[in-house]
Amino acid sequence: MEKAPIKPQEKEASVRINGFDEVVSCYRQEEALKEAERCIQCKNPTCIEGCPVGIDIKKFIFQIAEKDYKGAYFTIKEKNNFPSICGRVCPAEYQCRKTCVFTKKGAAFASEKAINIHFLERFVGDWGMKNDSGHMTQDTRHMIRGKKVAVVGSGPAGLCFAGELARKGIKVVIFEALHKTGGVLRYGIPPFRLPSDVLDFEINYLKELGVEIIPSFIVGKMKTLDELFKDGFSAVFLGLGAGTPSFMNIPGENLCNIYSANEFLTRANLMSAYKFPEYHTPINIGKNVVVIGGGNTAMDAARAALRIQKIKKLVPSVSIFYRRTQDEMPARRLEIEHAREEGINFRFLVQPVEFAGNKDGYVEKIKCLRCELGEPDSSGRRRPVPIKESEFNTTCDLAIVAVGLKANRLLTKEVPGLKVDKWGDIIVNKETMETSLKNVYAGGDIVGGEGTVIEAMGMAKKAAQALISRFSSR
Ligand code: SF4
Numbered sequence: 001m002e003k004a005p006i007k008p009q010e011k012e013a014s015v016r017i018n019g020f021d022e023v024v025s026c027y028r029q030e031e032a033l034k035e036a037e038r039c040i041q042c043k044n045p046t047c048i049e050g051c052p053v054g055i056d057i058k059k060f061i062f063q064i065a066e067k068d069y070k071g072a073y074f075t076i077k078e079k080n081n082f083p084s085i086c087g088r089v090c091p092a093e094y095q096c097r098k099t100c101v102f103t104k105k106g107a108a109f110a111s112e113k114a115i116n117i118h119f120l121e122r123f124v125g126d127w128g129m130k131n132d133s134g135h136m137t138q139d140t141r142h143m144i145r146g147k148k149v150a151v152v153g154s155g156p157a158g159l160c161f162a163g164e165l166a167r168k169g170i171k172v173v174i175f176e177a178l179h180k181t182g183g184v185l186r187y188g189i190p191p192f193r194l195p196s197d198v199l200d201f202e203i204n205y206l207k208e209l210g211v212e213i214i215p216s217f218i219v220g221k222m223k224t225l226d227e228l229f230k231d232g233f234s235a236v237f238l239g240l241g242a243g244t245p246s247f248m249n250i251p252g253e254n255l256c257n258i259y260s261a262n263e264f265l266t267r268a269n270l271m272s273a274y275k276f277p278e279y280h281t282p283i284n285i286g287k288n289v290v291v292i293g294g295g296n297t298a299m300d301a302a303r304a305a306l307r308i309q310k311i312k313k314l315v316p317s318v319s320i321f322y323r324r325t326q327d328e329m330p331a332r333r334l335e336i337e338h339a340r341e342e343g344i345n346f347r348f349l350v351q352p353v354e355f356a357g358n359k360d361g362y363v364e365k366i367k368c369l370r371c372e373l374g375e376p377d378s379s380g381r382r383r384p385v386p387i388k389e390s391e392f393n394t395t396c397d398l399a400i401v402a403v404g405l406k407a408n409r410l411l412t413k414e415v416p417g418l419k420v421d422k423w424g425d426i427i428v429n430k431e432t433m434e435t436s437l438k439n440v441y442a443g444g445d446i447v448g449g450e451g452t453v454i455e456a457m458g459m460a461k462k463a464a465q466a467l468i469s470r471f472s473s474r
Pocket of ligand 1 (some may be wrong): 117
């Protein structure tokens with residue numbers, strides 16, 4: 001008889017919306033064993049091709065089933081230094097679970113029946129944390145001595161790149177512009193999805209490998225790339241992320257109480273503004289919050305806003321406006337489900353066209369058009385087509401715009417010869433991730449792509465391997 005997929009425990013929606021505590025629990029041992037036993041150990045495991053860093057999924061699941069948790073931990077660590085992070089935030093339904101044999105070929109996302117690879121990865125990562133199993137030690141067989149490499153940015157790409165090099169004995173210094181490390185993992189993802197102590201644990205692992213992290217340091221302003229090379233760095237990796245929010249460019253978008261999702265989440269997550277005045281950064285909240293967008297950032301912003309309403313003793317009222325339907329939403333299915341359970345209201349096929357404000361300059365209303373779906377666009381998703389004369393107004397005293405991010409040009413415009421495309425993304429050789437400048441590599445959101453944590457890590461690994469090969473061949 002076919003075994004049902006095992007879901008981990010979750011906090012009740014009515015409980016979890018009262019704070020920022022983690023929603024999904026780790027599998028208990030018996031749950032992990034049952035889920036691991038569902039894996040049929042395919043002869044040709046298609047799940048692996050769906051993993052951007054190529055984890056041997058079949059092997060680590062087998063090791064779980066054998067209760068060899070340490071073995072499973074090391075199997076994952078061979079390819080991914082951050083199993084507890086990826087187990088929590090990877091969009092597995094679009095990656096390894098989608099290519100698992102239990103998902104029908106050609107499906108838009110993973111079947112319910114696909115093995116819960118991400119929950120198993122988290123189980124193993126958290127087991128490693130609890131048992132301090134040991135951080136993967138350096139690869140003493142092939143050490144590279146006497147090299148020093150600078151990494152700009154401590155987000156997923158920068159951390160992954162640093163880990164790969166440090167394991168080879170290469171001295172790595174990470175320069176981070178913010179006062180805390182983690183980049184988008186820290187400022188973009190709320191603690192109810194990725195608790196800070198998990199992030200701290202995985203980052204500490206890098207420090208134990210000898211990686212030095214210098215916070216509050218803006219490369220491009222406080223030191224140029226040339227100066228880094230003069231300081232003795234042999235190479236530089238740019239893992240800058242994409243920190244500039246996109247807007248819709250519609251009338252009224254500059255009114256007060258219209259946040260970019262980036263700013264809203266940075267205040268809430270990085271600066272703990274939901275604990276104001278205990279923490280110094282304030283955050284505005286409204287009685288009727290509208291979040292515009294359909295990705296994970298929109299879900300995170302909506303769920304954070306709802307929690308802040310609860311903390312401030314308001315009646316929760318948060319809506320997500322999206323131009324397409326739920327089927328086209330890029331957000332993880334789990335996040336959509338969680339948002340719905342928590343009481344977020346979804347309004348599909350609506351496109352804001354104007355914000356209107358009160359006499360004090362605060363947003364008060366959004367004018368929208370209804371849409372219908374047209375032909376697929378370049379992303380393969382059906383294009384939203386506004387319906388003529390379908391205008392309507394909706395009340396809103398706080399809006400959060402979550403329609404995407406683009407490259408921050410603070411550093412790239414200061415580096416002569418560094419080629420960028422028309423969006424400001426750094427152009428790289430896709431095989432080596434080297435930029436137009438020799439010994440300057442880049443990866444993650446600053447070179448474009450899907451914007452997922454694991455994809456950024458995949459690029460960083462490629463860059464690290466290219467640089468390690470270059471060092472080894474000298
Ligand atoms: S494809 Fe699915 S069932 Fe097959 S080995 Fe991978 S996880 Fe297991």
